[in-house]
Amino acid sequence: xxxxxxxxxxxxxxxxxxxxxxxxxxxxxxxxxxxxxxxxxxxxxxxxxxxxxxxxxxxxxxxxxxxxxxxxxxxxxxxxxxxxxxxxxxxxxxxxxxxxxxxxxxxxxxxxxxxxxxxxxxxxxxxxxxxxxxxxxxxxxxxxxxxxxxxxxxxxxxxxxxxxxxxxxxxxxxxxxxxxxxxxxxxxxxxxxxxxxxxxxxxxxxxxxxxxxxxxxxxxxxxxxxxxxxxxxxxxxxxxxxxxxxxxxxxxxxxxxxxxxxxxxx
Amino acid sequence: xxxxxxxxxxxxxxxxxxxxxxxxxxxxxxxxxxxxxxxxxxxxxxxxxxxxxxxxxxxxxxxxxxxxxxxxxxxxxxxxxxxxxxxxxxxxxxxxxxxxxxxxxxxxxxxxxxxxxxxxxxxxxxxxxxxxxxxxxxxxxxxxxxxxxxxxxxxxxxxxxxxxxxxxxxxxxxxxxxxxxxxxxxxxxxxxxxxxxxxxxxxxxxxxxxxxxxxxxxxxxxxxxxxxxxxxxxxxxxxxxxxxxxxxxxxxxxxxxxxxxxxxxxxxxxxxxxxxxxxxxxxxxxxxxxxxxxxxxxxxxxxxxxxxxxxxxxxxxxxxxxxxxxxxxxxxxxxxxxxxxxxxxxxx
Numbered sequence: 053x054x055x056x057x058x059x060x061x062x063x064x065x066x067x068x069x070x071x072x073x074x075x076x077x078x079x080x081x082x083x084x085x086x087x088x089x090x091x092x093x094x095x096x097x098x099x100x101x102x103x104x105x106x107x108x109x110x111x112x113x114x115x116x117x118x119x120x121x122x123x124x125x126x127x128x129x130x131x132x133x134x135x136x137x138x139x140x141x142x143x144x145x146x147x148x149x150x151x152x153x154x155x156x157x158x159x160x161x162x163x164x165x166x167x168x169x170x171x172x173x174x175x176x177x178x179x180x181x182x183x184x185x186x187x188x189x190x191x192x193x194x195x196x197x198x199x200x201x202x203x204x205x206x207x208x209x210x211x212x213x214x215x216x217x218x219x220x221x222x223x224x225x226x227x228x229x230x231x232x233x234x235x236x237x238x239x240x241x242x243x244x245x246x247x248x249x250x251x252x253x254x255x256x257x258x259x260x261x262x263x264x265x266x267x268x269x270x271x272x273x274x275x276x277x278x279x280x281x282x283x284x285x286x287x288x289x290x291x292x293x294x295x296x297x298x299x300x301x302x303x304x305x306x307x308x309x310x311x312x313x314x315x316x317x318x
Numbered sequence: 319x320x321x322x323x324x325x326x327x328x329x330x331x332x333x334x335x336x337x338x339x340x341x342x343x344x345x346x347x348x349x350x351x352x353x354x355x356x357x358x359x360x361x362x363x364x365x366x367x368x369x370x371x372x373x374x375x376x377x378x379x380x381x382x383x384x385x386x387x388x389x390x391x392x393x394x395x396x397x398x399x400x401x402x403x404x405x406x407x408x409x410x411x412x413x414x415x416x417x418x419x420x421x422x423x424x425x426x427x428x429x430x431x432x433x434x435x436x437x438x439x440x441x442x443x444x445x446x447x448x449x450x451x452x453x454x455x456x457x458x459x460x461x462x463x464x465x466x467x468x469x470x471x472x473x474x475x476x477x478x479x480x481x482x483x484x485x486x487x488x489x490x491x492x493x494x495x496x497x498x499x500x501x502x503x504x505x506x507x508x509x510x511x512x513x514x515x516x517x518x519x520x521x522x523x524x525x526x527x528x529x530x531x532x533x534x535x536x537x538x539x540x541x542x543x544x545x546x547x548x549x550x551x552x553x554x555x556x557x558x559x560x561x562x563x564x565x566x567x568x569x570x571x572x573x574x575x576x577x578x579x580x581x582x583x584x585x586x587x588x589x590x591x592x593x594x595x596x597x598x599x600x601x602x603x604x605x606x607x608x609x610x611x612x613x614x615x616x617x618x619x620x621x622x623x624x625x626x627x628x629x630x631x632x633x634x635x636x637x638x639x640x641x642x643x644x645x646x647x648x649x650x651x652x653x654x655x656x657x658x659x660x661x662x663x664x665x666x
Contacts, residue, residue: 104660163536171541181526181542258519260533263526266483267660270527277529278487281406282647 081184089289100290107273110294116183116271117251120190121244127249128198129240135199136206150200153193158256161192166261176245181263186271191248194247201243202236209235238310245306249299336369365395366587371418372491373405373428374532375552376576379607383600386431392590404530405490412437412581419584420591422451422576424490427637429577442579447473450549451578451595452609455625456498459546459553466544469566474545475519482526482543486645486652487662491531493645494574495547496520496652500644501634502570505627520654528659538563550622554608570627576609642655 089097100106100293135147165188167173170180179185192194209232217227257272262269279288332497370380377407387393396557399418402409409428412418421438423429429449430445433437443449460468474481484492498521503513531552538546539561553565571585578595580588594600601611602619611617633635644651 101656105657108660132402166540180540259529260537264529265525265527265659266656274529277486279647280410281404281488282645284647287647 056139072203084140085289085296088286089293092287093291096286097290097293100284100287101294103287105266105270106272106291107276108288109270109272110291110298112183112186112253113272113295113312115269116187116190119250120187120194121248123191123293124194124198124247125240125244129202129236132199132202132206133277136203151198151252153195156255158193159260161257162189162260165189165192165257170261180261181269183269185263186263186269188256189261190254192306193254193257194250197247198240198243199252201246202238205236205239234313241306241310241313243301248302248306252295253301274313326373365397366585367397367399368419368585368588368591369417370400370420370422371408371416371470372399372400372402372420372422373408373424374402374530375424375549375555376422376604376607377402378555379604380608382603382607383595386599386603387591387594390594392587393594396591404488406488410607415453418581419588420578420580422578424576425493425637426575426577426657428490428632429579429642432579432581432638437581438579439582443577445596447596447612448520448575449577450480450575451592451610452576452604454549454551454574454576454608454610454611455567455571455628456495456547456574457550457553457571458568459535459548459556460564460566461544462562462564464564464566465626468545469568471499471506471568474499474547475516475523475663479523479545480525480543481520481523482528482534482538482546483520483524484531485527487647489531491497491534491549491552492527493640494549494572494642497631497634497640498547498570498572498600501572501629502568502627504634505629514583514651514655517652518658521652521655522659540643550610551608558608567623567625569625570629571625573628575630575631580637 089100102108109127112174130149135143135150144268165185166180168175168176169185169188171178179188213231217231224231253273254271255277258271259277262271262274264270264274274293276288276291276295279285279291322604340517368403370384372380377400384400388396399523403411405424405428408416408421409423409431412421413431418437421429421432429438429442433440433442458474460469466473468474468479473479483495486492486496496517500513500593503516504510526534526537531548534546535548535552535556537543539556548565550565550567552564556563557565563636578592580592595604596613598613598616601613601616605611605616605620610622611620631640637641641651645653647653
């Protein structure tokens with residue numbers, strides 16, 4: 053990648069500020085959580101994270117988050133495509149709606165979903181207090197990530213390539229598979245990674261609609277909250293560290309995949 | 319060249335970081351002192367600014383109590399900042415440094431936490447009412463007309479009855495609920511083992527474990543569940559808010575006692591405010607919001623039903639013992655029941 057090497061190096065002042073800022077906002081607090089989780093030694097840490105109830109919440113959290121991210125990868129890309137390539141009335145409104153789940157306090161999101169898809173649902177759809185409800189709440193709060201990651205790439209995408217392929221007789225499906233998707237993959241991946249990170253830690257929108265029944269619908273963030281409320285701060289920190297680590301693995305994994313797909317382009 | 323230049327820049331960055339950190343420290347210090355300064359500015363009369371930190375449900379009561387206090391000679395010119403949230407969270411926040419002059423909690427252990435850390439004086443409960451400012455009881459909140467005919471604790475655990483009670487590890491209210499159910503079994507002559515088995519049944523019938531009593535009420539209001547275990551005052555508040563619910567006071571139930579205190583460093587007006595809360599006027603205001611007044615004369619003016627077998631947490635061994643036996647997050651009876659649910663149930 054000669055292009056990268058020839059780029060001017062980041063200024064030392066900007067590097068310094070970045071380091072200091074990241075330390076204050078991210079690294080020190082995370083280090084504090086890790087330190088706290090080891091308050092009782094490794095044995096206590098292990099007991100905390102292998103507790104059957106904790107394990108059940110971690111499994112549920114990661115399984116639902118993974119499904120939610122897969123759905124997001126498809127629907128998010130589709131929405132971005134429609135918003136960039138199609139012309140229709142009210143497009144700018146739809147475009148603005150995508151970010152709404154960001155602006156809404158998550159607890160309000162939970163209340164809203166409960167009202168719409170709960171026991172008193174005006175549509176007769178009652179999924180509240182099930183694992184499906186956990187997924188729906190997570191879909192709601194993660195919708196912007198893939199859409200907003202893919203949109204700018206689609207806007208920049210050179211349509212000449214698609215037209216050239218079409219003129220050579222490629223079907224729409226082939227164009228999509230061979231030209232559009234490969235160009236979008238890095239963006240989809242990074243959107244998915246962000247959505248995943250948000251989903252595993254989500255609390256506000258889930259706590260109201262999931263029902264929080266241990267081993268059934270209790271997610272890790274709610275379990276952690278329960279631990280804190282029963283003076284188990286060390287255990288709460290331990291489970292948080294597992295959440296952080298697994299999220300980190302996913303984020304790094306997505307980053308590596310993204311780089312690999314980028315390299316294929318070059 | 320580059321490496322020589324880098325060193326001072328990093329130093330500058332480090333210094334900046336240090337500055338930012340110290341500035342942050344400085345700000346929080348001055349804001350701590352700032353309340354004092356603001357209080358001094360307010361003292362055009364002889365007022366002070368009191369910070370009231372309380373659990374979630376008495377919010378509506380204080381909306382009436384504070385103006386009443388401000389009309390008294392002691393309360394003239396006193397202003398308030400108010401904060402309401404789950405009892406345990408509030409207690410922990412004060413322990414961690416949230417400025418508080420007057421604290422009220424759902425249950426005594428949250429007060430004891432502050433006594434242990436020296437924020438509240440150890441003689442906080444040395445008054446005629448042992449430091450409790452309001453009472454209540456655990457009741458069954460049911461749908462209008464009580465369609466499932468739920469009157470006793472046994473009715474609550476019948477098959478087909480969906481129970482709501484908040485998560486006992488996040489909600490003080492849930493702990494009162496479970497101890498009410500447990501104590502009711504003992505009062506009916508059951509053994510401790512049978513009473514524990516009852517708790518198991520109760521938790522198995524529970525379809526939603528919200529994080530607080532307030533959340534549980536909104537879940538019930540959203541149409542979920544046949545019976546909600548809750549504070550009597552919450553049931554009354556729900557009815558006052560026009561919600562379509564009835565409630566049943568079971569024959570055997572627990573007396574809920576809510577502690578109040580001023581903190582060690584609070585201005586004298588805080589003590590005056592706590593004293594005011596025991597006046598006829600204040601106790602009446604609590605009563606109108608559904609709390610049982612602790613002052614007998616005032617309570618006599620209300621028509622709260624008297625359960626035949628009313629017991630207190632002390633009858634069950636007192637909070638420290640109960641917390642240890644039932645609510646220890648690893649070995650407590652309730653924790654064990656919940657962990658057992660992972661083995662015996664597999665639907666989802």
